[in-house]
Amino acid sequence: MLFKADFHIHSCLSPCGSLEMSPVDIVSTAKAKGLNLIAISDHNSAMNCPALHELCANDPDISCFYGMEITSEEEVHILSLFDNLEAVIAMSSLVYKSLPEIINDPDKFGDQVAVDAENNIIGEAEIYLGSPTSFSVSRVVELVHSHGGLVIPAHVDRPVYSLSSQLGFIPEEDFDALELSKHYVLRQKDGIRQKALLNLENYPLITNSDSHYLADIGAVYNSFETDELSVNSLKKILFSYKNSICMA
Amino acid sequence: MKVSELAGKLGYEIVTEKYNDNEIADGYTSDLLSDVMGNAPEGAILITIQAHKNTLAVASQLDFTAVLICNNRSVEADAVETALKLGIPILKTKDNQFIASYKVYCEIKG
Numbered sequence: 589m590l591f592k593a594d595f596h597i598h599s600c601l602s603p604c605g606s607l608e609m610s611p612v613d614i615v616s617t618a619k620a621k622g623l624n625l626i627a628i629s630d631h632n633s634a635m636n637c638p639a640l641h642e643l644c645a646n647d648p649d650i651s652c653f654y655g656m657e658i659t660s661e662e663e664v665h666i667l668s669l670f671d672n673l674e675a676v677i678a679m680s681s682l683v684y685k686s687l688p689e690i691i692n693d694p695d696k697f698g699d700q701v702a703v704d705a706e707n708n709i710i711g712e713a714e715i716y717l718g719s720p721t722s723f724s725v726s727r728v729v730e731l732v733h734s735h736g737g738l739v740i741p742a743h744v745d746r747p748v749y750s751l752s753s754q755l756g757f758i759p760e761e762d763f764d765a766l767e768l769s770k771h772y773v774l775r776q777k778d779g780i781r782q783k784a785l786l787n788l789e790n791y792p793l794i795t796n797s798d799s800h801y802l803a804d805i806g807a808v809y810n811s812f813e814t815d816e817l818s819v820n821s822l823k824k825i826l827f828s829y830k831n832s833i834c835m836a
Numbered sequence: 837m838k839v840s841e842l843a844g845k846l847g848y849e850i851v852t853e854k855y856n857d858n859e860i861a862d863g864y865t866s867d868l869l870s871d872v873m874g875n876a877p878e879g880a881i882l883i884t885i886q887a888h889k890n891t892l893a894v895a896s897q898l899d900f901t902a903v904l905i906c907n908n909r910s911v912e913a914d915a916v917e918t919a920l921k922l923g924i925p926i927l928k929t930k931d932n933q934f935i936a937s938y939k940v941y942c943e944i945k946g
Contacts, residue, residue, distance in 0.1 A: 662869070662886060724888040724912060755890050756870030 593625035596796030603698035611639040621806035629655030634680035642705040665742040743769035792826040855925035
């Protein structure tokens with residue numbers, strides 16, 4: 589089966605995500621844009637993954653992975669993807685506990701709302717989710733892998749919160765792929781020359797929309813064929829894309 | 837001024853048991869390693885709160901004489917291991933970066 593996948597979508601749980609980004613509306617917008625595989629990947633919490641799970645379990649036209657964009661102590665954003673809801677919830681709880689105890693002020697940072705599959709607000713994350721965890725990049729790699737997930741440093745080409753901005757280089761770690769931002773991929777498509785990035789050739793590359801608004805969903809996506817949707821099969825597919833420019 | 841002498845004068849703990857006790861020529865204060873790589877002078881003492889092994893990778897590339905970790909942040913085990921391999925001393929203090937920079941500046945440039 590051919591999949592068109594956008595793995596990096598923020599919901600209304602992320603303080604920077606628009607309140608319109610409920611799992612219900614994310615799923616319906618993704619389908620309208622022709623996607624059949626998505627992940628909600630909020631900052632440092634997977635509180636909206638159960639709603640996504642419920643919506644996709646009852647919909648033959650779309651499937652999902654469960655994501656989280658984890659902030660390392662170096663303030664590097666790292667996308668993590670799971671195929672098991674319990675695993676992502678366990679990882680989310682570890683991540684949440686490692687955040688500094690700064691209570692979120694919605695007026696300053698934005699709302700952090702958890703919703704169910706019927707669009708009802710069921711709670712909110714009390715601690716500000718935009719802070720870095722106490723985990724180093726290496727520790728994030730270890731923890732995500734031990735929970736059965738994939739580790740993909742986010743938007744490596746961007747001047748903020750990326751491996752290149754925070755460290756200045758791509759460290760030798762067991763990354764499953766690197767994510768290029770839609771800015772990079774769309775400019776490349778338009779034939780605009782991009783600043784050369786170091787060390788990209790050593791990893792599979794994917795691209796995601798990193799949407800904070802419904803209109804951004806599916807702006808870029810990854811397409812691939814597989815009969816089995818799981819972290820393991822995705823890992824194999826990613827590996828087969830090693831050294832190629834992009835899955836999109 | 838040598839690293840051991842600076843640590844002694846300021847009462848800063850040296851986390852790494854073995855290290856090269858070199859002369860500190862200069863200093864640089866930053867928590868963004870890409871900034872350190874672009875702008876820090878070679879042979880400096882790096883004053884930072886980033887207590888992980890990637891800091892040591894950058895320190896080794898720029899031949900830093902020492903890394904000073906502020907705010908009493910705990911230094912990760914793999915960072916200590918890397919530092920021992922490279923011979924780069926890791927120092928630690930409860931001073932923040934502002935105070936530590938002032939104190940170190942006074943010692944090496946004052």
